[in-house]
Amino acid sequence: xxxxxxxxxxxxxxxxxxxxxxxxxxxxxxxxxxxxxxxxxxxxxxxxxxxxxxxxxxxxxxxxxxxxxxxxxxxxxxxxxxxxxxxxxxxxxxxxxxxxxxxxxxxxxxxxxxxxxxxxxxxxxxxxxxxxxxxxxxxxxxxxxxxxxxxxxxxxxxxx
Numbered sequence: 001x002x003x004x005x006x007x008x009x010x011x012x013x014x015x016x017x018x019x020x021x022x023x024x025x026x027x028x029x030x031x032x033x034x035x036x037x038x039x040x041x042x043x044x045x046x047x048x049x050x051x052x053x054x055x056x057x058x059x060x061x062x063x064x065x066x067x068x069x070x071x072x073x074x075x076x077x078x079x080x081x082x083x084x085x086x087x088x089x090x091x092x093x094x095x096x097x098x099x100x101x102x103x104x105x106x107x108x109x110x111x112x113x114x115x116x117x118x119x120x121x122x123x124x125x126x127x128x129x130x131x132x133x134x135x136x137x138x139x140x141x142x143x144x145x146x147x148x149x150x151x152x153x154x155x156x157x158x159x160x
Contacts, residue, residue: 031094035159039094039152040087046151047082050144063137090152097156108157112150120145 051057067074096115102108121142128138 112153
């Protein structure tokens with residue numbers, strides 16, 4: 001028997017029962033939209049600080065070519081896409097945090113670290129090598145990603 005969303009119980013079908021015997025099925029997650037939006041904004045603000053003159057702006061700009069054409073327009077487009085991307089990262093991280101069952105800030109930090117190591121660092125290192133980019137560029141960009149993912153993992157673990 002399985003309980004449905006309405007609270008009624010019904011028998012499991014054979015296919016569904018087999019899936020549950022193998023570890024269950026993925027269900028729709030209910031997450032805190034405000035927390036996701038706030039974490040997206042947090043990561044965006046962190047990026048604004050990280051790549052500002054008071055942090056790594058000069059070093060980063062020396063390592064990457066600037067935008068071609070209208071620099072203000074390119075900067076605005078980059079900032080908007082960065083915010084959208086940061087909200088998407090927070091949305092995905094909210095799912096990972098829920099799937100993990102984490103309810104503690106420290107566990108969320110660890111989840112952020114694991115996500116960074118497996119999906120960001122593991123792909124950025126060989127890409128940087130193939131493209132001949134300096135390790136310093138990897139350190140600047142991935143330092144931001146690491147810190148941001150750990151922070152939003154921690155926040156999303158406690159703000160359900």
